[in-house]
Amino acid sequence: MPYNSVNTNVGAMVALQNLNATNSDLAMVQNRINTGKKVANAKDNGAVWAIAQNQRAASGSLNAVRDSLQRSQSTVDVAIAGGETVSDLLLQMKEKALAASDTSLDTASRTALNEDFMALRDQVSKAVSNASFNGVNMLDGSQVGGPVTIAALADESGQSKLTVMAQDMSLGTPGSAVTILATDSIGTQTAAAAMITTIGTSIANVSTALSKLGTGSKSLGNHLTFINKLQDSIDAGVGNLVDADLAKESARLTSLQTKQQLGVQALSIANQMPQSIMSLFRS
Template identity: 70%
Template sequence: MALSVNTNMGAMVALQNLNATNMELGQTQNRINTGKKVSNAKDNGAIWAIAQGQRATSGALNAVKDSLNRGSSAIDVAIAGGESVSDLLLQMKEKALAASDTSLDSASRTAMNEDFKALRDQITKAVANADFNGVNLIKTGASAIAALANADGSSKLTVSPEVMALGGSVVTVATTGTIGTVTTAAAMITTVTNSIANVSASLARLGTKAKAYEMHNTFIGKLQDSLDAGIGNLVDADLAKESAKLQALQTKQQLGVQALSIANQTPQTIMSLFRG
């Protein structure tokens, strides 16, 4: 290679190599700082786009879990209210059975009837108070709830109401039902017994739905964890590998600086040719 004071090819090559090393070193340092091998679209557009799509899905699953949690809470409150209704009905049956005894005196029958009416009215209070965030699945006029089941909202888990108000198809005891006479007491035994069976069936259905919500919520949590792990596989840097690479590049950078320094000394060799 010809010696020239205008063009120093050795220095040019050394500088190009040093710049390439510095660029690679910068990329490695960025990966170590961010913990990601793909931190933006410029690093790898295709991988970044895939990761963003999966992040959107993972984020949407947070809304699904919130919806399922609200639904679960509403069902749990409805079950608690229904169990109270069932307990009250058991006590009402006991009172009705006792009041059907023909040997009972008038004062005792009156006292039992008052207890029965108090229990009856307590059912109305229990049903009215079984409310969570404006949702009551056991009151008259209750609407079904539908929790989100997937990330795009195309699937839902629906729970139908189980109305347990007095005088309905489940609790057939009338709002004015009494056991003031032997005849009404005897009839009330059958009515309350049927109501107990109906409430038990309603609670069983609510319990099945509650279990379904819990199982689906667990699945959504596992699905979200899998998505997050998949995103990590796509974009996360191997820090052990990057650390080793950083050491090598730092050494390479030092050698590149020395090579450039040596190449820059070439013009001094030309000067020695003109010394006498």
């Protein structure tokens, strides 16, 4: 190896190699600090990047699941509000029917009670038809296709669904929880007496239907809470894979900057070595 040569400066070559390595490490650390990630793209670590991308896809899909659950829960809650209104109206209707069943009641009073009863009956239909959210009504059996059963997304695959059954509360439709017809009245004592039993059955049916809707809404809420936690856990897992430890990178940056300065000095010294050969030719 030529130790004293102007053609080949081994010291400068080694110093340059080390300086280039330091600059490369420094660029990598600066990139981590700028992006906040130790794996910002597939070149940094292909396997980890691929895993992180798959988990990001799962987390993004859970946004759609959460939206579906929230929308479904709102629809069920609106149905519950409508059903509770129907239940309250039925209680008032039973009171009117009971009062009208009194044989000692005069005609004017019976007529007034019957008008109140029919007004309450019509309000039941209005409450049911208005209990819709985003165009979905779980109570109205008179609409085309009948009341709508909710089937919310339960996972990112789209295969699992969380179902809440529709509860028909329309007047006069087959299978409705409300057994009162849209034309029923309590205009006579006999009709009023018979209506007491009919309304009692309707109240019991509506209470059962509301219980089912309430259970369904609670299930949607519980699953929504789980999805939120699951998404947070996935996001945290992705962060563990790709996020940089900025405190550690800051310390490494300081070290590499010092090493870079020393490398520049070492290269400068190595470049001056051939000039020392000139002293051998002085007289």
